[in-house]
Amino acid sequence: YRGTRQVSVAFFGDGGANQGTFNESLNLASLWKLPVIFVCENNLYAASTPTAIAFPTEDIAPRARPYGMPGLIVDGQDVVAVYEVTSEAVEQARAGDGPTFLEAKTYRYEGHGGLSKRLHDPEEYERWRKRDPVMLLERKLVAEGLIDSEQQQKIR
Numbered sequence: 001y002r003g004t005r006q007v008s009v010a011f012f013g014d015g016g017a018n019q020g021t022f023n024e025s026l027n028l029a030s031l032w033k034l035p036v037i038f039v040c041e042n043n044l045y046a047a048s049t050p051t052a053i054a055f056p057t058e059d060i061a062p063r064a065r066p067y068g069m070p071g072l073i074v075d076g077q078d079v080v081a082v083y084e085v086t087s088e089a090v091e092q093a094r095a096g097d098g099p100t101f102l103e104a105k106t107y108r109y110e111g112h113g114g115l116s117k118r119l120h121d122p123e124e125y126e127r128w129r130k131r132d133p134v135m136l137l138e139r140k141l142v143a144e145g146l147i148d149s150e151q152q153q154k155i156r
Contacts, residue, residue: 007035007093015046017060026101030067035093037086038064038101041076043108064101076106077128079137107131 016022017040029036040061046054064071070092074085082104089100107128138155141147147155 005094007037007090009037009039011039011041013046014040014042014044014051014060015049015054016040017063018046018054023063026064026067026069026099029099030069033096033098035096036099037089037093038099039086040101040103041106042103043106045108059103061101061103069099069101071101071103073103073105076104077131077133077136079133080140 010025012022026038028034029038042051042060044051052058059073061071061073070089072085072089075081085102089102092098092100109125109128138147138152142149142152
């Protein structure tokens with residue numbers, strides 16, 4: 001749009017995908033081939049409403065496709081996967097290929113904001129705690145021999 005290599009990134013939660021401005025933004029970004037990456041953090045709860053009762057489908061990313069942009073889903077708990085898919089989206093935007101929509105499947109461990117209470121089922125919460133992104137990355141680095149126990153302790 002400006003002829004630079006700059007890329008804009010818009011972050012929003014799954015609840016934002018049910019707003020009219022969501023569709024308007026995807027439409028204009030696609031129409032004008034803007035270098036934008038839309039990152040939807042799908043954490044299973046729109047404020048206090050579970051996405052299972054707020055959306056007719058499990059995935060939000062397919063909503064981008066009618067606007068002519070890729071709608072990609074990534075495991076938001078996997079740091080490396082997020083980096084890889086984001087890097088590809090940045091390169092596409094810089095090449096003039098227009099916007100990309102990324103849906104990061106993740107989890108909101110606490111309440112929606114401020115002092116709001118956690119509304120999650122305790123079993124669901126524990127399942128997701130076992131998939132903490134930092135913990136998963138640490139395990140991956142150790143398993144692949146990229147850090148040793150001494151480096152691991154320094155990081156902690």
